[in-house]
Amino acid sequence: MQRADLGSHRATPYLRRTAVLPAAALALFVLLAAGASLPQDTRADGESVTVRLTPDAYAMARDVEALRTVDYGAFVLLELSPDAYDDLRARGVELMRRPASTKLLLQGTTIDTRSGSRRELATPGVWGDGFHLIQLIGPAKNVWIASLEAAGIELLQYYDPNAFLIRAKPDELAAVGGLDFVAWMGPYLPEYRVSSDLLTRSGRIENVSVTIYDGATNHDTVGATIAAIQQLGGILVERGSARGADRFVTVLFALPATSVRPVARLSDATWLNFRAPFYPDEDEMSAQIIAGNTAPLNPGYNGWQAGVGVTGNGVTVAVLDRGYDTG
Numbered sequence: 001m002q003r004a005d006l007g008s009h010r011a012t013p014y015l016r017r018t019a020v021l022p023a024a025a026l027a028l029f030v031l032l033a034a035g036a037s038l039p040q041d042t043r044a045d046g047e048s049v050t051v052r053l054t055p056d057a058y059a060m061a062r063d064v065e066a067l068r069t070v071d072y073g074a075f076v077l078l079e080l081s082p083d084a085y086d087d088l089r090a091r092g093v094e095l096m097r098r099p100a101s102t103k104l105l106l107q108g109t110t111i112d113t114r115s116g117s118r119r120e121l122a123t124p125g126v127w128g129d130g131f132h133l134i135q136l137i138g139p140a141k142n143v144w145i146a147s148l149e150a151a152g153i154e155l156l157q158y159y160d161p162n163a164f165l166i167r168a169k170p171d172e173l174a175a176v177g178g179l180d181f182v183a184w185m186g187p188y189l190p191e192y193r194v195s196s197d198l199l200t201r202s203g204r205i206e207n208v209s210v211t212i213y214d215g216a217t218n219h220d221t222v223g224a225t226i227a228a229i230q231q232l233g234g235i236l237v238e239r240g241s242a243r244g245a246d247r248f249v250t251v252l253f254a255l256p257a258t259s260v261r262p263v264a265r266l267s268d269a270t271w272l273n274f275r276a277p278f279y280p281d282e283d284e285m286s287a288q289i290i291a292g293n294t295a296p297l298n299p300g301y302n303g304w305q306a307g308v309g310v311t312g313n314g315v316t317v318a319v320l321d322r323g324y325d326t327g
Contacts, residue, residue: 049085050098051078057094064088070138077138101161104135106192113184130267131156131188131213132173135163137181144181151175154215156247156270165270167215190264195273201257207237208255210263211271214242221268222249228266232259 048067058076064087068079077098080088088095104111113135136144139162148155152172157165165188168176176182198208212225226236229251238252252275255263263269288294293304305311 047082047100048102049080049082050101051080051085051088051095052076052098053078053093053095060091060093061088068137072139072141099161101135101138104133104159104161104163106159107194108196109191111186130167131270132166132168133159133163133184133186133188134166134176134182135161135184137183138162140164141181144179147179147181148176151179154247156213167213188270190261193264193269193271194260195271198260198272198274201274203257204254205257205260205274206254207275207277208234208253208260209271209273209275210251210253210269212249212251213247213268213270214249215247215268222251225266225268226251229253229255229259229263229269232256232262234259234263 053061053076055074055076058078061078064078064080064084066078066080066084068077070077102112102114104113111133145155148166152168153176154167155164156167159165162183166176173185176185198205210225210229212222214222222239226239230236233256234253235255236251237254240250242249248270260272264272288301291308293301
């Protein structure tokens with residue numbers, strides 16, 4: 001049984017946003033907490049199952065042979081074989097089934113992080129400096145983050161589940177490969193960096209947003225990347241700037257569709273997507289001028305609207321918060 005306590009630190013959300021559970025999800029949580037089984041077991045044959053237990057529930061499950069145990073103090077995550085999972089359910093142990101954390105979805109590509117762990121590739125000379133992906137064995141603990149940063153690893157972006165985009169040198173990657181809370185690591189390939197809708201466009205694409213890593217100390221990586229994109233036919237439209245501790249700069253280009261993939265292969269380009277043109281809302285006075293209501297141009301024009309047939313009769317307007325359609 002593999003146990004990865006590394007202290008009983010509480011889990012700390014890292015680059016996550018808090019979400020409010022809708023009623024249906026809350027009801028499912030209550031059912032699971034009461035030990036009820038899911039209506040349908042959707043795991044693939046032989047696929048491991050991850051469950052979350054309270055400390056009291058874990059006390060009843062200590063004798064179960066887990067593939068991995070991660071103790072967060074307030075709760076415990078167990079990765080179980082199908083047989084061990086069925087055993088816990090048969091005992092009536094209170095548990096909450098967690099989604100599979102062995103797959104990363106990146107722009108239509110599914111990475112199975114169980115197959116061919118690339119930790120053995122993290123040796124000097126195999127990978128160059130640049131962007132890589134790592135997946136942890138569970139939600140990040142403060143102590144894990146501190147260990148990565150102490151090894152010189154720069155955590156740039158979170159990817160669900162439990163994965164990060166990092167910037168590292170080969171010797172730093174070798175150190176990361178030896179950390180027992182790192183489940184998988186692999187290169188951040190160019191095909192992961194392009195929004196799928198951008199690849200369907202042709203000709204000259206207006207408003208291509210390119211996110212560029214700004215990590216230079218003695219070298220202008222943003223300026224060098226902009227120059228490289230211009231060499232590929234890109235026309236600079238707008239350049240942003242990094243904010244605070246943010247290490248990324250967003251730059252807008254008009255770009256030939258044939259140059260999208262070459263831009264994604266530039267070492268400091270991390271993301272490309274299409275940005276729809278922005279049309280600011282017209283204010284009320286401007287709208288009245290355009291409509292020809294200028295004599296007099298004053299607030300309170302219900303009479304004028306009625307005269308041109310704009311009464312609102314038969315029109316219903318509803319303003320609904322996002323999520324209404326999904327319960």
